[in-house]
Amino acid sequence: MGPVILFPAIDLKNGACVRLEQGDMARATVFNTDPAAQASRFEQQGFAYLHVVDLDGAFAGKPMNAAAxxxxxxxxKMPIQLGGGIRDLETVAAWLDKGISRVIIGTAAVREPALVKEAAKRFPGQVAVGLDARDGKVAVEGWAETSEVTALDIARRFEDAGVAAIVFTDIARDGLLKGLNLDATIALAEAISVPVIASGGLASLDDVRALLAPRAKKLAGAITGRALYDGRLDPAAAMALIRAANAAA
Incomplete structure (x- = not known):
């Protein structure tokens, strides 16, 4: 496994940075009306990789916040991974062409696994799969509906497809600051060979420490959003922990 990465998250709605609670667009809080300034702040704080979600795109099925x-x-300068509304090869290619380092395919990974396989083959190391689970079952269409398949079922489909990572989100915890669901995420990571990134609920330095504990050694990192915006997670302290762990690895 490579170094553990802590990804600060920027979720875009109507061109602004927002946070949702449990994926509900009606429960959105605007944190910054200038996403570029927010991205710059994260870079200055020492983060090495940015996680961006086009929320409007996830619901519309096509990119909606391209300007932002x-x-x-x-x-x-840091790499950006982007999800939300990426449902076809043209969109994948267009974003990578614009300098996005990695695209995350969510709904289409459930609906059309062949698309992910083709994209991963054409753009090795630049395609990730976003699996958002509610009680273990994967949700799609911007979390508006829940499928009958489990995250593990879908993850296994891409076992040898060249997918760069799986971003696993526990919807029940997302935006609620209740702590990462590490048990489910580690179980997924141990069952497959694709690197897994934890998402949803990261609330404190204790979560960062848990991410760096030996039992979580299969995880490639975690995404943090709301805890950074409301000051519960001190970026300098979090990055110091990550750097120390990566140096010791």
Whole structure:
């Protein structure tokens, strides 16, 4: 496994940075109206990789916040992984062409696994799969509906497809600051060979420590959003823990 990465998250709605509670668009809090400035702040705080979600895109099924994403790309040097509304090869290619380092395919990974396999073959190391689970079952269409398949079922489909990572989100915890669901995430990571990134609920330095504990050694990292915005997670302290762990690895 490579170094553990802590990804600060920027969720875009109507061109602004927001946080949702449990994926509910009606429960959105605007944190910053200037996503590029927010991305720059994260880079200055020492983060090495940015996680961006086009929330409107996830619901619309096509990119809806392209201007904001392009402004962020121009504002920072760090790589960006982007999800939300990426449902076809043309969209994958267009984002990678604009300098996005990695695209995350969510709904289409459930509906059309062949698309992920083709994209991963064409763009090795640049395609990730986003699996968002509610009680173990995967939700799609911006979490508006829940499928009958489990995250593990879907993850296994891509076992040898060249997928760069699986971003596993526990919807029940997302935006609620209740702590990562490490048990489910580690179980997924141990069952497959694709690197797994934990998402949803990261609330404190204790969560970062848990991410770096020996039992979590199969995890590639975690995404943090709300805890950074409301000051519960001190970026300098979090990055110091990550750097120390990576140096010792």
């Amino acid at each position: 994403v392009e402004a962020m790309r121009a504002a920072v």
